Structure formats: C-alpha cells, structure tokens
Amino acid sequence: MSQFYIFVKKECLHIWRDRRTLFILVWMPIVQIILYGFALTNEVKNSRIAILDQSKDDATTAISNEIAASRYFNLVKNLHSYRDIDATFKQGLIRMAIVFPRNFQYDLLHSNRAQVQIIADASDPNTANTLTNYATAIINDYQLSLNNNEQLPYTIKTQLRMLYNPELKGAYNFVPGVMALVLMLVCAMMTSMAIVKEKEMGTMEVILVSPLRPFWIIIAKTIPYLLVSVLNIACILLLSVFVLGVPITGNLGLLIWESVLFTVTSLSIGILISNGAKTQQAAMFTSMMSLFLPTLLFSGFLFPVENMPVALQVISNVVPAKWYYIIVKSVMIKGLGFFAVWKETLILVGMTLILLFISISKFKIRLA
Amino acid sequence: MRALKFLLQKELRQIFRDPSIFFILFIMPMIQLMILPLAADYEIKNINLGVVDHDHSGYSRKLINKIVSSGYFRLKDYSSTFSQALRGIELDKTDLVLEIPAQFERKLVKENESTILVAANAINGVKAGLGSAYIQGIIGDFNQDVRMQWIQAPRFNPQPTIDVEYSDWYNPDMNYRDFMVPGILVMLVTMIGSSFASNNIVREKEMGTIEQINVSPIKKTQFILGKLIPFWMLALAVLTVGLFIARIFYGIVPLGHYLTIYVFASIYLLAILGLGLLMSTYAQTQQQSMLVSFFVTMVFNLLSGLYTPIESMPQWAQIITRLNPVSYFIEVMRMVVLKGSGLADIKYQILALLGFAVFFNGWAIVNYKKRS
Numbered sequence: 001m002s003q004f005y006i007f008v009k010k011e012c013l014h015i016w017r018d019r020r021t022l023f024i025l026v027w028m029p030i031v032q033i034i035l036y037g038f039a040l041t042n043e044v045k046n047s048r049i050a051i052l053d054q055s056k057d058d059a060t061t062a063i064s065n066e067i068a069a070s071r072y073f074n075l076v077k078n079l080h081s082y083r084d085i086d087a088t089f090k091q092g093l094i095r096m097a098i099v100f101p102r103n104f105q106y107d108l109l110h111s112n113r114a115q116v117q118i119i120a121d122a123s124d125p126n127t128a129n130t131l132t133n134y135a136t137a138i139i140n141d142y143q144l145s146l147n148n149n150e151q152l153p154y155t156i157k158t159q160l161r162m163l164y165n166p167e168l169k170g171a172y173n174f175v176p177g178v179m180a181l182v183l184m185l186v187c188a189m190m191t192s193m194a195i196v197k198e199k200e201m202g203t204m205e206v207i208l209v210s211p212l213r214p215f216w217i218i219i220a221k222t223i224p225y226l227l228v229s230v231l232n233i234a235c236i237l238l239l240s241v242f243v244l245g246v247p248i249t250g251n252l253g254l255l256i257w258e259s260v261l262f263t264v265t266s267l268s269i270g271i272l273i274s275n276g277a278k279t280q281q282a283a284m285f286t287s288m289m290s291l292f293l294p295t296l297l298f299s300g301f302l303f304p305v306e307n308m309p310v311a312l313q314v315i316s317n318v319v320p321a322k323w324y325y326i327i328v329k330s331v332m333i334k335g336l337g338f339f340a341v342w343k344e345t346l347i348l349v350g351m352t353l354i355l356l357f358i359s360i361s362k363f364k365i366r367l368a
Numbered sequence: 369m370r371a372l373k374f375l376l377q378k379e380l381r382q383i384f385r386d387p388s389i390f391f392i393l394f395i396m397p398m399i400q401l402m403i404l405p406l407a408a409d410y411e412i413k414n415i416n417l418g419v420v421d422h423d424h425s426g427y428s429r430k431l432i433n434k435i436v437s438s439g440y441f442r443l444k445d446y447s448s449t450f451s452q453a454l455r456g457i458e459l460d461k462t463d464l465v466l467e468i469p470a471q472f473e474r475k476l477v478k479e480n481e482s483t484i485l486v487a488a489n490a491i492n493g494v495k496a497g498l499g500s501a502y503i504q505g506i507i508g509d510f511n512q513d514v515r516m517q518w519i520q521a522p523r524f525n526p527q528p529t530i531d532v533e534y535s536d537w538y539n540p541d542m543n544y545r546d547f548m549v550p551g552i553l554v555m556l557v558t559m560i561g562s563s564f565a566s567n568n569i570v571r572e573k574e575m576g577t578i579e580q581i582n583v584s585p586i587k588k589t590q591f592i593l594g595k596l597i598p599f600w601m602l603a604l605a606v607l608t609v610g611l612f613i614a615r616i617f618y619g620i621v622p623l624g625h626y627l628t629i630y631v632f633a634s635i636y637l638l639a640i641l642g643l644g645l646l647m648s649t650y651a652q653t654q655q656q657s658m659l660v661s662f663f664v665t666m667v668f669n670l671l672s673g674l675y676t677p678i679e680s681m682p683q684w685a686q687i688i689t690r691l692n693p694v695s696y697f698i699e700v701m702r703m704v705v706l707k708g709s710g711l712a713d714i715k716y717q718i719l720a721l722l723g724f725a726v727f728f729n730g731w732a733i734v735n736y737k738k739r740s
Binding site: 156 | 406413414493
C-alpha cells in the first residue's frame, strides 16, 4: 500500500510541477463556462429588422414604435422601396422586414381590414419562426387595443406556464452540457496524454519494472486527475450559481457524486485511448475525434437527440455524456432525487466497469 | 523566387509522402459532412405532448385532435391528473402539457369564456417558446372555429382586423440542413487547415530540421510563404470536395456564384493559416501548440454563429465574434449559398479578412527568428 501511495505522490508532483499545464487545466473550464454560459444562447433578442412603410400614418407609426421598443427587435433601417428588401437581406443587415402597404390606416378604419406583410430571412428557420411569432403578437396586441380591449364572445384563454426556467434563459440548457464537455476533456484527454507521455519519453520502462501491479499503476495515474476534476466541478458549480444565476435545486451531494462517477467514466476512456496511442499527438487526435465531437453532438445540449435519424439516436446511447447530461439536468435544474436518475446512473456505472475492465486487461506490461 | 520554388517543392513532397493525407483530405470531410448535418438538426418538430382532459366533451376531443393532426405534436401521454402529467415532464417523456379543465365546453358556451392551461418544460427555451407559440396558434384557430359555429358571420367586419401575411424568403421549406451544411463545411476547412499549419513549424523545431533551414539563405518571408502556400492549396482542395459533397448528397447549389465563395475562401485561408503559423512560431513543443490551437478552434467554432445566433450573445461576446475570422466566413458562406449575395454585398467582410491576413502573417514573419 505504501508503494501505491508513493506512486500517487509521484503523479501529483508531475502535475504540480508542470505549472503551465496545471494552469490550463484549472482555467480552461472556468473560461469556458463563462464564455459559453453567457454567449451560447438560442434566445432570440435584438434581432435587426427593417420596416418598409408605404403608408406613414398614425397606425403604422404606432405599430412600428411598438416593434422598435420591444426587446426582441432592433430597428436598424427604414426602407423606401420593395426592391431594397432583397438588397438589404443580401448584405446580411437584417433578419426580418415588415411591409405596410399604402393606405394602411384608411383601410383599417374604413373597410375594417388592412394587411401587413412580414418577410423573414428563413435561412435560419428557428430564428425566422420565433421572430414571426413575436411580431405577430405585437400586431395582434395593437389590434386588440383598437377594439378597446373589448371581450369577444366565446373566448378560450390560454394560461401559459414555463416550468423550471421561466425567463427562458439559455444557460439552463448549456451549463449541464458544458459540465459534461469540460469533464470529458480534462479527464479523458489529459489522462491519455499523461500515460502516453511516459511511453514517448521512455520513462514507462522504469515504471513497468517496479513491483507494483499494473492495475495499481493505472489507478495511481488517474487519481491526481480525479482530484483536479473535483476542483473543476466545484468551480463550475460555484460559477453557475453565482455568476450565471442557474440555481442547484436538487441535492448537492447527489450531484457531486454523479459528477465523480462521470469523471471516473471519462478517466477510464482516457486509459483506453492511451493503450492504443503511441504518440501524444495521436492520443490528442483520438480524444478529439472520439470524444469532443460526439460529446458536442450527441449529448443533446446543442442539438435535440430526438430529431436525429434512428441510426444516430442508437449511436448516441453509447456516448456517456448523454447520460450525464440527463442526470445533471434532472438533479440540478428539475430538482429530482436519486430515484428519477437511477437508470442513467446504472448505465454510467456499467459503462465505467466495462471500460475499466477492457483497458486494464489490455494494459501492456511489455514494451514492444 | 527560385528559393521559394524549391521550398514549395520540399513542403509539397513532405505533405504528399504522408500516407494519412488522402484520409484527411478526402475521407474525413466526407464522413463528417455526411454525419454532422444529420445530427445538427435543430428544427422544432415532434414536440411530445401530454394531455389532461378533465372535460371529456366533444370540444375537448376536437381540440386535441386538431393539435395532434397539426404535425408538430406527438401525443405521448394521457393522464387523469395534472400532477401525473407533470411527472411525464420530469422524466422527459413529454415536453408540453395541455390541461383542459372540467366543464370546458359548458363554460365556453354558457359563460362565454374558458381557460386552458399549457405548461412547458422550459429548460430548452427555444423548444418551449416555439412549442407554446404553435399550440397557442392552434387553440386560436380552434377558438375561431367555435365562434363561427355560434355567431352568424356578419356581412362586414364589425371590428378592425389586421391580416398578417407571412413570407419566408431564401429557405421557404424551412430546411435546417440548407442552413447547417455551409456552416459545417467552413468548420471542417478551418479545422483541417489550422491544425496542419499550427503543427508544422513546431514539428521542424522538435525534429531539429529547422536548423538546416536557418543556416540556408532562405529569407524569413520566403520561409513563411513556403509554409503557407501548400496548406492554402490543400484547404482549397478540401473546400472543393466539400462543396461537391454538399451538391451531390444534399442538393445544395449556391444561389450565388461559386467564384464568390472561392475568392472569399482564398483570403480567409490566408488569415486562418497565418494564425496557425503564428501559434506555431511561439510554441516549443507539439503538445503545447496542439493544446493552444485546440482551445482556440473550440472557442472560434462555438462563438462563430454556427450553432447559436450572434445577435443573441451579450455585447462583449459579439465583440469577440468580430475578432473571429471563422464567424465572417460562416456568415458569408450562408449569404452566398442561401441568398445569392455577390462580391459587392460582402465587401466589408473581405476587407476585414484582408486585415486579419496581413496582421497574422506579418506577425508570424516578424516572430520567426532564425537564431535559436
């Protein structure tokens, strides 16, 4: 046991003395969570729009003012002809154009019917849909105010309740995803590189002739990274609560234990990669291709898994980050207990055991 | 000039004698372009709906039918109490719950008013926002149907009505793939180009071959150009393969001119490769340069507007995107492919990238020292 302890101490010293890497390890997650937590959001706001007002009367001015005042829109241009619309779209200056025809108010007051056209740049379909909805809502409000808010007969009212995230903040969706991404990167990539580095430098030979069994050598390698990860988890959680304003509604202890479990899963992937790779560069490329991209794509935090073709949905099941993402969302944001996530936890445990078994049984005691 | 020619010959030989080059040039972009756009589908459809119907009337059934047949919603759960339906949201079985109160039909007819509750899982704000907007639109339509049934339609509109007419330009089918494929192609070209470039000079440092170049009469500018031009050609080849795949597999034919794309891409690649070479002149080991270029590419890609709209970002992040060459190319690529923008429409973007190219390459030339 004392041999094992010495090995752990050696690995810790490795990391501790390589200040540059340690610096990156600690700061990268912090920078990322701040950068992505604030910047990555699908909320639509301040979208640049233009108005083509061919009528210029009280009604169109009132509607234009309402729209310009809304936080969703940013009126950047008043157009003068229908032809300008296409040109402005092509320069990428606006996302939407609103066209009022001639005699808008006259039609509205005399024939009780007027038309307005909303032209959206649908190259980004979701933004186009959202913007059209917002603009329609503003125009409908104006129409209601014309009717003196008179109650129409036979009205169905809809009461809307946004659960968990009433302000529709993007961070609620992204924080759990970034947690998965960061832990995966730090643990798997760094561990795999650390082990391969010994091979590359030739120091692996020294370790392999030590009396400690290979199993314990690997465990000793991963423990310092486990510690760094726990530090990372703490940083991320503190930042998300105090800086991003995403509260932890569930049990903090459960969340931390699940995170440690996921860390162990990532570490075992790192060991597996290091078995196959001969150079640090290869280890890095493998981690990037087999971990970074799948985590980004299949964990479900950027793109909804249920929209993907069935084949990809099946593939997404083997990505550990997907299960961790579900767990964090359930525990941290929905505030559910262990009984809601026991299945996902079991899957992660199973994956970890299998990965550990494969990587340890394949660990080569002899150098080629 | 002669020196540059020999230098280019050397670099090109070095690249093409690497057996993995074919894989990286042709197979990797092909695989990624075929898988990524399938996965990166953010279209909001298939919203899972849970229904709590306390009324069991003709109207409530009609409304539910209308919602389900709209195509946006899938009826996943039919609960008898609201708390049971909320359980469905907790377990991610449903995204949206519709509760129709008891005596919904009776109240609507007798008291002229009835309330329906819609609760959405808002962790994913976009899905919740669009989903509830869709369902409100359908309820509004249903409401109109009910009114038509009870009120004789008058000859004239009794009240002023504004008709909103929608047009979706440039992508009328709302196809998400047309939006993502051009962006993903940019990401691929960037990743391949910059990872090659950032590793290259460091590799010569690590292998010690840079000593030979340092004692040769090659000028600093020639050295950097000799590194830049081969990767520039390589990346344009990847772009060509990518555009070809986009056309064959996704049927994406740019509305604008291919020439516009190539003009912009040539300038863009000078900038991004210059950045790679710059990082390469600073790094001591391949590990360092990889770690740094990995971090930079990740930030560049996520803050490029590829996945999330740039206008939604806070002001400081928008400033970062203005300093990010990738965001310009993604914007231009989408403009040319989907809207048919021409060179005149993208002149600011071209100027900005010329600036980046001069800046990064100039810095790289200054920073490359022939003394070790």
